[in-house]
Amino acid sequence: xxxxxxxxxxxxxxxxxxxxxxxxxxxxxxxxxxxxxxxxxxxxxxxxxxxxxxxxxxxxxxxxxxxxxxxxxxxxxxxxxxxxxxxxxxxxxxxxxxxxxxxxxxxxxxxxxxxxxxxxxxxxxxxxxxxxxxxxxxxxxxxxxxxxxxxxxxxxxxxxxxxxxxxxxxxxxxxxxxxxxxxxxxxxxxxxxxxxxxxxxxxxxxxxxxxxxxxxxxxxxxxxxxxxxxxxxxxxxxxxxxxxxxxxxxxxxxxxxxxxxxxxxxxxxxxxxxxxxxxxxxxxxxxxxxxxxxxx
Numbered sequence: 001x002x003x004x005x006x007x008x009x010x011x012x013x014x015x016x017x018x019x020x021x022x023x024x025x026x027x028x029x030x031x032x033x034x035x036x037x038x039x040x041x042x043x044x045x046x047x048x049x050x051x052x053x054x055x056x057x058x059x060x061x062x063x064x065x066x067x068x069x070x071x072x073x074x075x076x077x078x079x080x081x082x083x084x085x086x087x088x089x090x091x092x093x094x095x096x097x098x099x100x101x102x103x104x105x106x107x108x109x110x111x112x113x114x115x116x117x118x119x120x121x122x123x124x125x126x127x128x129x130x131x132x133x134x135x136x137x138x139x140x141x142x143x144x145x146x147x148x149x150x151x152x153x154x155x156x157x158x159x160x161x162x163x164x165x166x167x168x169x170x171x172x173x174x175x176x177x178x179x180x181x182x183x184x185x186x187x188x189x190x191x192x193x194x195x196x197x198x199x200x201x202x203x204x205x206x207x208x209x210x211x212x213x214x215x216x217x218x219x220x221x222x223x224x225x226x227x228x229x230x231x232x233x234x235x236x237x238x239x240x241x242x243x244x245x246x247x248x249x250x251x252x253x254x255x256x257x258x259x260x261x262x263x264x265x266x267x268x269x270x271x272x273x274x275x276x277x278x279x280x281x282x283x284x285x286x287x288x289x290x291x292x293x294x295x296x
Contacts, residue, residue, distance in 0.1 A: 014033060014059075014060060014063065015031040015032055015033045015059070015068075015070075016031075016032045016034075017029065017030075017031065017032070017078070018030045018031070018032040018069070020099060020100045020103045020104070021099060021103065022074060022080075022095075022096045022099055023095055023096070023099055024083075024087075026074055026079070026080040026082065026096075027079070027080050028071075028072065028073075028074060028079040028080065028096060028100070029052070029071075029072045029077060029078035029079045030052060030069045030070060030071045030072065030100070031052045031055075031059070031068075031069070031070040032067070032068070032069055033059040033060070033062070033063060033067060033068035033069075033070070034063070034064070034067060035062060035063065035064055035065055035066040035067040035068065036064070036065060036066060036067070037067070039065070039066050039067075039295075039296065040066070040108045040109050040110050040133040040134075040295060040296065041066055041067035041068065041069055041106060041109050041110070042058070042059070042062055042066050042067070042068045042069070042109070042110045042111075042112055042292075043068075043069045043071065043097070043100075043106075043109045043110070043111055043112070044058060044059070044068065044069065044070040044071060044112045044113075044117070045071055045073070045093075045097070045111060045112065045113040045114070045116075045117030045118075045120050045121060046070075046071065046072075046073065046076070046114055046115075046116070046117050047114045047115035047116050047117055047276060048115060048116045048152065048156060048212065049076075049156060049195065049206065049208050049212070050076070050114065050115075050194070050195065051072045051073075051076045051077035051078075051194070051195075051207055051208070052070035052071055052072045052077055052078075053070075053077070053193075053194040054070075054114065054194055054278070054279075055068070055070040055112065055279070056070075057278075057279070057280040057285070058070075058112060058279050058280075058285075058288065061285060061288070061289070062292065065292075066110075066292070069100075069104075071097070071100075073093050073096070073116075074087065074088070074092070074093070074096060075088055075208055075209035075211070075212050076207065076208045076209070076212075077207055077208075081209040081211070082209070082211070085209075085211035085212070085214040085215065086214070086215055088209075088211065088212045088214065088215050089215050090116065090119050090120055090123055091123065093116075093120045094120055094123045094124055094127065097120065097124065098127075101131070107131060108130075108131050108132070108133050109131065109132065109133060110132070110133050110134040110135065110136075110291075110292065110295050111124060111132060111134075111135045111136070112135075112136040112138070112279070112288070113135070113136065113137055113138060113140075114138040114139065114140075114276050114279070115138065115139060115140050115249070115275065115276050116140070117138070118137040118138055118139070118140035118141075119140055119227065121135050121137060121234075122137070122142070122227060122230035122231050122233070122234065123230055125230060125233035125234045126229065126230040126233045129233045129234065129236070129237070132234065132237055133237060133238075133295045133296060134237050134238040134239065134240075134291055134292070134294065134295040135234050135237065135238075135239050135240070136239075136240045136241075136242065136279075136288055136291060137234075137239065137240070137241045137242070138241075138242045138276055138277060138279060139242060139243055139244050139247050139249060139250050139275050139276035139277055140249060140250055140276075141227075141231070141241070141250045141251075141254040141255065141258055142226070142227035142228045142230065142231045142254070142258070143227075143251070143254045143257075144249055144250075145248055145249050145250070145251055145254075147248045148247070148248035148249035148275060149249070151248060152216075153213075153216060155175060156212065156213045156216060157210045157211070157212065157213025157214070157216075158206075158210075159205070159206065159210045160205075160206065161199060161201075161203040161204060161205045162196075162203060162204040162205075163203060163204070164204065165189060165192055165193065165204060166185075166189070167204070168192040168196055168204040169185060169188035169189045169191070169192045170185075170188070172188050172191055172192055172195070173185070173188045176274075178246070178274060179244075179246065179273070179274030179275060180273065180274065181246075181272055182272050192204070195207065228261070231258060231261065231262070232261055232262065234262060235261075235262045235264075237295075238264075238266075238291045238294040238295055239262055239264070239265045239266070239291075240265070240266045240267075240268065240287050240288065240290075240291045241255060241258055241259075241265060241266070241267045241268070242267075242268050242269075242270065242277050242279065242284050242287065243255050243267065243268070243269045243270070243277075244269070244270050244273035244274045244275055244276060244277050245269050245270060245271050245272065245273060246272070246273060246274040246275075247273075247274055247275045247276070248274065248275055249275045249276075250275070255267055255269075266287060266290070266291065268283055268284060268287040270283055270284060
């Protein structure tokens with residue numbers, strides 16, 4: 001089918017499957033897109049309920065120029081589910097990515113993080129910013145709006161299933177029409193195929209462990225941890241922040257403070273888009289291209 005959200009065809013495989021091992025022995029998965037070895041690779045880190053498929057267009061845009069590693073965090077996509085649901089927290093995802101860097105020998109990289117992935121990117125910077133050649137933070141900041149968190153809590157971990165892809169697409173449209181008000185049914189179908197998979201019984205199911213919802217009421221999930229020092233750790237390298245104009249997680253006020261604390265940051269707001277932009281919008285793709293040009 002045509003990928004009307006970002007162009008190209010979703011059935012053209014342009015990657016190889018890669019795997020690494022978490023600190024406690026889980027087998028975790030990523031899509032590896034080929035590219036030049038003499039440039040820092042791009043590591044794409046998805047949002048709470050998302051997976052490596054979200055970054056297909058980002059990876060294709062850099063094809064040949066840089067390597068791309070699009071991650072399935074633990075409990076998502078083709079990665080193992082955690083034995084302990086308490087490990088579905090940002091600091092554990094950081095530890096998992098540290099293990100990836102060690103196994104692959106990557107000493108310097110560009111991070112592209114959507115939502116949760118943006119928080120993980122900031123925490124990676126706090127633990128050693130010199131290895132980050134640049135960063136894209138997609139629709140998240142050090143302060144997270146309570147309304148957006150409440151909305152996510154309403155649906156995360158709800159194990160719904162659907163008989164066909166069209167049923168799944170219509171359900172997504174009913175749930176998220178306010179987030180993507182300009183989407184047509186082909187866009188909802190593409191989104192469904194990124195977020196969901198065919199389950200063992202042949203029904204369409206969400207492609208993540210429902211237990212990721214269990215730690216979501218921790219102080220970190222509620223935004224009670226001060227993440228501003230982690231944000232400031234990104235200073236000194238190219239940084240791009242993408243915001244959906246309709247976002248209920250990243251406010252204009254927080255975006256303005258982010259820009260004031262790292263004056264060299266580029267900010268781009270995507271019109272008619274809530275949380276979170278897909279990074280396949282023309283404005284986002286152009287901004288990512290500008291950032292990569294600064295990263296060597």
